Amino acid sequence: MDARVHPTLASFDAATLDRLAADPVRNTVALTSLDRARRLPSADNPPTLITFHDNGEVVGSLIRTPPWPFQAADLPVAAADLAAQIAAEVDPEAPGVTGPRQKSHAFATAFATAFATAFATAFATAFAADRSFTESLATRLYRLGTLVPPTSPGTGRLATEADIELLGAWRKAFTREAVPEAPDEEATEIVRSSLRLGNGHALWEVDGTPVAWAAASLPQVGMTRVGPVYTPPEHRKHGYGAAVSALASQWALDQGATDVILFADLTNPISNSIYQRIGYQPLDDWAEFWWKR
Incomplete structure (x- = not known):
């Protein structure tokens, strides 16, 4: 197996777009983040x-859209060592990885x-010693x-630009x-650009x-x-979270979505039960790991 680091998004799309689109549920994070990178590119x-190839055929990929972690949903487990070797060389500032x-x-x-x-330095040696990463999210x-x-x-109603300051504060509180x-992120600008992209x-x-908020991405395949x-x-504890989640889900269906998905924190049994009560069914468990620095 070999790998290629793509210098442009156009080059990566040519190799992977059909592959990622063939399984949009598994590749949800890649599809939405790459769509954002196409429509709101950042030169900074x-x-x-990165794509992985076996006998000339693309068999997987690994991406990162800074400042967020690597996305490993399309990474073959057999390519983990090769992927890590390349990632450590080309993107040593990556904070972690998320995926199944x-x-x-x-x-x-x-x-x-x-x-x-x-990086054979004292820092790197310390980084690799003991347990070098922690599970930040399940x-x-x-x-x-x-x-x-x-x-x-x-x-319920859909938010407008008049709500950006409120939703920026709520996004910051949610992340914290x-x-x-x-x-760190400019939470208000994240919300502003999300509305600009057409997300609900x-x-x-x-x-x-306003007592609760839920966002939903514009449908991708x-x-x-x-x-x-x-x-x-x-x-x-008043049912507002369930109500606003259902409202965002209905918005997605109205936009033509055939697969409406979400992630729930496994340490929060209340949210998991709420989502199941409004019609969501479990598919897979994901984990996010962050490097110790």
């Missing part, structure tokens, strides 16, 4: 794009060794079956609570006051991913 933070548990764990394990080999991937909207007090290891942002309100979903602490 170009993506890292077996794939992401294989890559994280191999990356520690590859990093120490590529999630379960769900796909919507038949949507069952809950009965909750309040009403759910993924504290995540890199649903708000649930009670007496005109029939797939939409719902998330983040956030209810401020003072508004929890």
Whole structure:
């Protein structure tokens, strides 16, 4: 097996677009992040794009869109060592990896060794010693079956540019609570660009006051991913999260999505049960690993 580092997104697309699109549920993160990179390119933070080949045929890929971790959903486990060796050389600043548990764990394990080999310094040796990465997030991937909207007090609507400041603050709070290891980001600008890309942002309100939020990506080859979903602490335990999740899911269906999916934190049994009550069915377990620095 060999690998190729692609200098441009166009080159990577030529090799992988049909492959990724053939399984949009598994490749959900790659499809949405690459779509963003195409439509809102960043000269300062170009993506890292690697393909793996066996007898001339593309058999997998590994990508990273800074500042986020590597995405290993399309990485063959057999290519983990090769992928880690190349990644350590071309993108040593990567903070971690996410993907189906077996794939992401294989890559994280191999990356520690590859990093120490590529950078034979005291820092790299310390990095590879003991346990060099930690599991920062364990999630379960769900796909919507038949949507069952809950009965909750309040009403829903789609967010507009007038809501950007509120949603930026809520996104920052969500990240701080759910993924504290995540890199710094301009949360308000993330929301602003998401609206610009055509993604759906649903708000649930009670007496005109927003109490919960759920975002949903514009469909990519029939797939939409719902998330983040956030209810401020003072508004929890009233069913608002379920209501706004159902509203975002219905928006995705109205946009023509055939696969509506989401990730739920496995350490939060409440959210997992809520999603199943409104029609989501479990598919696969994912894990995110971050390097110790």
